[in-house]
Amino acid sequence: MNTVLAGYGLVKKYGSATALAGVDVEVGERDSLAIMGPSGSGKSTLLHTLAGIVRPDGGEVLLRGERGAGGSRPTEGLDRIDQLGENRLSALRRKRFGFVFQSGQLLPELPAEENVALPLILEGVPRRQAVERARRWFAPLGLDGLAHRRPGQLSGGQAQRVAIARALAVEPDVVFADEPTGALDQATSTEVVRLLTSVTREQGAALVMVTHDADVAAHCDRVLHVRDGRISGHSQYTVA
Ligand code: ADP
Numbered sequence: 509m510n511t512v513l514a515g516y517g518l519v520k521k522y523g524s525a526t527a528l529a530g531v532d533v534e535v536g537e538r539d540s541l542a543i544m545g546p547s548g549s550g551k552s553t554l555l556h557t558l559a560g561i562v563r564p565d566g567g568e569v570l571l572r573g574e575r576g577a578g579g580s581r582p583t584e585g586l587d588r589i590d591q592l593g594e595n596r597l598s599a600l601r602r603k604r605f606g607f608v609f610q611s612g613q614l615l616p617e618l619p620a621e622e623n624v625a626l627p628l629i630l631e632g633v634p635r636r637q638a639v640e641r642a643r644r645w646f647a648p649l650g651l652d653g654l655a656h657r658r659p660g661q662l663s664g665g666q667a668q669r670v671a672i673a674r675a676l677a678v679e680p681d682v683v684f685a686d687e688p689t690g691a692l693d694q695a696t697s698t699e700v701v702r703l704l705t706s707v708t709r710e711q712g713a714a715l716v717m718v719t720h721d722a723d724v725a726a727h728c729d730r731v732l733h734v735r736d737g738r739i740s741g742h743s744q745y746t747v748a
Contacts, residue, residue: 509536512572512714513558513682514586519566520553520737527553528564529737535682540705540715542725545734551718552686554734557590558716559605559684560597564590572681574600602630606675606683606713608704610690613671614659621646621655624673631678645673648707665696672704676711683708685717689724701727 513535520528527550535541535558543551556562558569570586589600606627607613614623624642629635646655649669659667668688675683688704689697705727708715717728725731733741 509534509539511535511586512537512539513716514570515554515558515564515567516570517567518554518557518564518569520550520557520562520564526737528557530567531734531737531739533558533732533739535714535716538709538712538714539730540709540717540728542728542731543716543718543734544720544722544725544731545740547720549734550737551734553737555684555686555716555718559607559682560589560592560601571600571604574604602627603678604681606678606680608668608671608675608683608685608688610687611664611667614667614674616659619656619658620651620662620670623659623670624677627674627678642673642677645676648710649673649703663696664692665700668692668700669703672700672707676707676713679711680713682714682716685715687718687720689719689721694723697721697724 511534515531515533518528518531531554543554545551553562557564560569568588569590571589572585574587574589589597592600621639621642624645625638628638628641643655646652649672651666651669654662654666662670685704689700692700701724705715715728719725731743732739
């Protein structure tokens with residue numbers, strides 16, 4: 509596996525609660541990894557730690573090709589990111605990572621295409637060019653004809669597909685998805701996760717997804733089971 513992102517010995521405590529008790533995880537290029545486990549087991553903390561949102565109390569997070577990040581390099585080509593300053597870390601998150609949440613992440617006053625273009629505009633791409641680039645994602649995600657709709661005029665599944673387009677617009681190395689189908693019915697959820705996994709892979713990005721739904725997790729290449737802040741098992745799927 510050509511590792512693009514890794515966490516080694518990850519520990520995170522909140523007061524007396526231990527959210528992560530020493531987790532090792534590696535994510536490969538175009539890999540898709542589902543994180544499953546009971547409520548409170550540390551899934552979101554693990555995702556947020558790998559994504560540079562939560563800073564671990566122990567261990568290291570490494571990302572390929574983040575030169576100048578410093579720190580130790582246990583694996584060739586991987587650079588430590590968990591000790592970067594907040595500005596550098598938030599720039600890294602914007603450029604190299606995409607995020608999909610359960611719901612409510614689109615700006616209600618903007619049409620779908622401008623929601624997708626927003627991360628590009630924040631990166632300094634001129635508005636017209638950003639919207640043009642954003643529109644390219646609509647057909648692959650089955651959103652033809654919906655570019656001018658506002659989020660309130662979209663179904664739950666359509667809104668999640670716009671959110672996926674937005675996560676992919678910056679052409680990230682890794683897409684992080686936290687319960688991306690949590691607010692959808694079973695049929696819509698299957699359609700959304702199928703598109704999320706296939707379009708992310710085609711784009712050449714890796715996917716790390718927290719889900720409580722085994723049917724959703726089965727669309728990923730691998731599943732990591734978490735319990736009490738530790739990895740309690742792995743499973744591998746051959747076909748999504
Ligand atoms: P999961 O995503 O599996 O439901 P979390 O990662 O959200 O689990 O939480 C793991 C543990 O850490 C839980 O005991 C939770 O209460 C605690 N925890 C998570 N985030 C915080 C926080 N911001 N402040 C205090 N405790 C937290």
